[in-house]
Amino acid sequence: MSRRARPTLRVLREDLGDGWPTPFTRRAIEAGDIEAIQPLDALDHPILLKASSSFTDNPADDTYVGSIASVSSSQLLEIKSGQWRAGVLVESDVCWVVTAGLAKGGHKDRDDFYKSLERQEENGTISALLPSQEDRDALKRERASAIIEDWQLHVQNLLLDAIRTVAHGGVAEISIPSPDPKAESGELFASMTMEVVLPEDDYPHEDVVLEFSFADRWKNTQLRWHLTVQALATVNPPQDGWDRTGEVYSNLLEPGTLARRALEVEALHDRGEIARSTPTSHSHWTHRKNLAQRSIDGTAVLALCGIYFVPHRDAGAFDKCPTCASLYSEIPTD
Secondary structure, three states: OOOOOEEOHHHHHHHOOOOOOOHHHHHHHHOOOHHHHOOHHHOOOHHHHHHHHHOOOOHHHOOOOEEOOOOOOOOOEEEEEOOEEEEEEEOOOOEEEEEEEEOOHHHOOOOOHHHHHHHHHHHOOHHHHOOOHHHHHHHHHHHHHHHHHHHHHHHHHHHHHHHHHHOOOEEEEEEEEOOOOOOOOOOEEEEEEEEEEOOEOOEOOEEEEEEEEEOHHHOOOHHHHHHHHHHHHHHOOEHHHOEEEOOEEEEEEOOOHHHHHHHHHHHHHHOOOOOOOEOOOEEOOEOOOOHHHHHHHOOOEEEOOOEEEOOOOOHHHOEEOHHHHHHHHOOOOO
């Protein structure tokens, strides 16, 4: 886990009204949209950049001025960047920027950083600066998100290797490791098989088949479906191109599609981006049972035409799927 210093939410809301290089971050803070600016240890305010870079994975390499002399009830380490100052509280696995401000008027102005801390020490209110449960909850969510994102990038790299292997035909076996940092070595999230049959004279398509086998622990989780969507999007993004039978997905692609896709995924991976699916371009008929909940959860439904899609857009904005329309017209209404 990274020890890079991160600001408390109070510091963002109250101490750093100025000094941001662009207005986006300040607007997000004022709107309460903290998720939009995470990770908080990488924010681009001058004093936060300095604080973040001052604390490394090895405490022996930390660089800071020293302890802030006017505070004795807690040890706050001093960081300087131009006129900006910050106080950092070091805990066992995280460093917190708990106060920040400007050095003013030779430390004689009332709103000088040091004068403000001196008053709080005298008033016994330094504890109000310390990380709150809200801060710790935000850190926990951020770390969980980082673990999943790193895992998704690792999975994408495994899928990229498989695409390269089968782009000219063949079979690739893929072992997806567990995303749980505490999992036993070698514990799997899923096993996958990717098989490609190349075009022939009377069959001008790349026939792609993906088969999933999930570990019992993960079979009934949302992460199982997210992994499935990621794998399909990595191989071929359009949602309405895939057919499903149980845990087997198939697609017919134009010749050369996989070789081109390997280059696209490689570029995505080099940028640290995860492949995303392309929403269906048609509206489809599907059973209305649980449709609203599936839209909220982001899980797929089976269309009348046989494809699976995630219902999250207004169907009226798209042309009707011709296959669905044809089948629907044949359903008896009496």
